[in-house]
Amino acid sequence: MPDGLGSRITEISGTALPIRGNDIDTDRIVPARYLKEVTFDRMGEYPFFDERFDANGNPRPHPFNDPKYQGASILLANANFGSGSSREHAPQALYRFGIHAIVGESFAAIFTGNSLAIGLPTVTVSHDDMERLMAAVEAKPELKLSLDLSEKCLVFDGGVIPVEVSEMARKSLAEGYWDSTSTLAANMPKVRQVAARLPYLNGF
Amino acid sequence: MSERTLFDKVWDAHTVDILPTGQTQLFIGLHLVHEVTSPQAFAMLREAGLSVAFPERTFATADHIVPTDTRARPFLDAQAEEMMQAIEGNTRDFGIEFYGLDSERQGIVHVIGPQLGITQPGMTLACGDSHTATHGAFGTLAFGIGTTQVRDVLATQCLAMEKLKVRRINITGALSPGVYAKDVILAIIRRLGVGGGKGYAYEYGGTVVDRMTMDERMTVCNMSIEGGALVGYVNPDATTFNFLRGRTFAPPAEQFERATNYWLSMASDPDATYDDQIEMDGPAIEPTVTWGINPGQATGISERLPLPEELPDPAGAQRAYQHMGFTPGTPVRGIPIDVAFVGSCTNSRLSDLRAAAQVAKGKHVNPRVRAIVVPGSYGVKAEAEKEGLDQIFRDAGFEWRAAGCSMCLAMNPDQLHGRELCASSSNRNFIGRQGSPEGRTILMSPAMVAAAAISGQISDVREFL
Structure with a gap:
């Protein structure tokens, strides 16, 4: 049995890093060639690699290269962030780069699940609030943000923006259930009962 | 109980428990594994001292990294070779059936599942690949998952999931010559958007889908995730059963009638209620x-x-x-x-x-x-x-x-x-x-x-x- 539950995640504070554009897919977040590594150890080097570096490895202007966003722990994104491939390498890369929460207008389904499974909250705000947030952070990168999952809000510069997070995800993060193996494994007797009554596992 | 969709029925039949978070613990009837998204999951199992709970419900192949011009080993790409050796070692150590390059059953994971008759209606299925909804063509609830979730399925044959809503997409009329299943799904995504299916399972139906072969239904379901839908499916019918009959892992002849009765019972009821419904005009779709x-x-x-x-x-x-x-x-x-x-x-x-x-x-x-x-x-x-x-x-x-x-x-x-x-x-x-x-x-x-x-x-x- 694993140790049990994961850490309790209720609040993430820090500076933010805006990445503009809808439909940012996981191929852009981590190019497929880095999926040939059999561990996640080096993923923190790869977020947006092909946008951040030219063919010779020279850095290009990109929020992830910009010194003014260095040390940011909250990523700001527009709509349908993390679409496409199910590669967990994408949230792993962001997390290992130092991103510990993502605030977006919306997220792709598998990306949301993968992020939750590693304890990386994804919460949503309205389009207008995201515009405000991005503009505020671009104007003042040292701005401190605080994401409060219990109160479902994002506090910054005296302002408060309401955030949406599913109650299941919120609980999962707050109580450590996001590290799910032990919770699922505790039910193994019931799992075997379900298997025993499924016609296709029992000769119909 | 009437008015239920296939999604509702399969979900309910595979529900193990409601977790303290409110998520459903869902039993996964079939787990397909490939070389790219699994090595870290096996490493996590080893680290935790866990075994694979249902190795007989787990099948693995190599498809993503394999060269297609030569099958010679070792691969010229050392990373690909290391990854290949990882899946070979992991499947051997954990007692999982593996179809490698020397097997006549090797192929793209979403092609071989149906081809071998492993994929069947009324199942839940998971694979560390976003195109897993392909298997939905059989009336299977097929989920694309990430590596940590692969770990959970290996360890417990279960996933912690939030239930999806169901959107019925009716494609009526008939397709014109030169218009294929690919055009249908591209037209659907063009209309509903790449994020339009978020929170939904897509149930594809209507006369166009009714007349499709299984290959065509697989093409449509395959790209559900491209429309933002985690799951896509078609209700099983005679086309489905005729495809499956006689395949390697399909129910043997003496069970087949009982199997088809069960499969039919899992199809959406005629009066099923949907969270949303969309009509598409088949003849209006062009290449x-x-x-x-x-x-x-x-x-x-x-x-x-x-x-x-x-x-x-x-x-x-x-x-x-x-x-x-x-x-x-x-x-x-x-x-x-x-x-x-x-x-x-x-x-x-x-x-x-x-x-x-x-x-x-x-x-x-x-x-x-x-x-x-x-x-x-x-x-x-x-x-x-x-x-x-x-x-x-x-x-x-x-x-x-x-x-x-x-x-x-x-x-x-x-x-x-x-x-x-x-x-x-x-x-x-x-x-x-x-x-x-x-x-x-x-x-x-x-x-x-x-x-x-x-x-x-x-x-x-x-x-x-």
Whole structure:
């Protein structure tokens, strides 16, 4: 049995890093060639690699290269962030780069699940609030943000923006259930009962 | 209980418990594993001292990284070789059936599951791959998951899930000649958007889907995730049962009738209630191609490239045009291509190869174009060769390869170079997807790829039939 539950995640504070554009897919977040590594150890080097570096490895202007966003722990994104491939390498890369929460207008389904499974909250705000947030952070990168999952809000510069997070995800993060193996494994007797009554596992 | 969808019934039959978070603990009847998204999951099992709970419900193959021009080991790419050895070692150590390059059952994971009859109606299925919804063609609830979730399924055969809503998509009437399943799903995504399916399972139906073969239904379900839907499915019917009968892992003859009765009972009730319903007009769908950097940026072959300001996301369209180098308002037909790729879990089955071969037969690939055909599995390749399709392709100047994911995501040596433009039967036109950060992809049906390969430009396949 694993140790049990994961850490309790209720609040993430820090500076933010805006990445503009809808439909940012996981191929852009981590190019497929880095999926040939059999561990996640080096993923923190790869977020947006092909946008951040030219063919010779020279850095290009990109929020992830910009010194003014260095040390940011909250990523700001527009709509349908993390679409496409199910590669967990994408949230792993962001997390290992130092991103510990993502605030977006919306997220792709598998990306949301993968992020939750590693304890990386994804919460949503309205389009207008995201515009405000991005503009505020671009104007003042040292701005401190605080994401409060219990109160479902994002506090910054005296302002408060309401955030949406599913109650299941919120609980999962707050109580450590996001590290799910032990919770699922505790039910193994019931799992075997379900298997025993499924016609296709029992000769119909 | 009536009024239930297949989604409701399969979900309920596989519910183990409601977790303290409110999530459902869902039993996964079948787990498919491939080499790319599994090594870290096996490492996590080892670290925790766990075993695989249901090894007999777990099947593995190698598809993403395998070269398609040679099967020789060790692979020239040392990383690919290490990854191959990892899946070989992990499946051996944990007692999982593995179809490697020396197996006649090897192939793209979403091609071999159905082909071997492992995928069946009324099941839940998971795989560390976003195109897992392909199996939904059988009336299976098939979830694409990440590596940590692969760990959970290996360890417990379960996932912690939030239930989805169900959107019924009715495609009525009939398709015109030269219009294929690929055009149907591209038209659906174009209409509903790449994020439109978020929170939904898509149930595809209507006369167009009723008349589709299983291969065609798989093509439609395959790209559900491209429309934002985690799950896509078609209710099982006689077409489904006829496909499955006699396959290696299908129920044996003496169980088959009981199996079909069960499968039919899992189909959506005629009066099932849906969270949303969409009507599509089959005859209005024409051969469809993408022009941008996501699968929703698509257009009918006879249309002109849309103006950014006509679209819901003008900034996204502008970025797409910047990458593709096309001019808004000009015809999509006639754009010259460099590469043609027939393959991928979307369109690499026997009927796909037949459709492309029908167009290629007796013609020749434009000398400017590099064209490859990559069958979806060892089995598909063998059947195609029995029919002589390989010869038709070779005579026309296509390369005929061994099975794998190949140029769909370019994790093997099959890649675009520089700004090459590829007419591709795959599922994603994302920037960099086919191996070159500057590379460009236009998605279309396999027959349209063959037409583009021969003419050297984006063409209307209806002129080739």
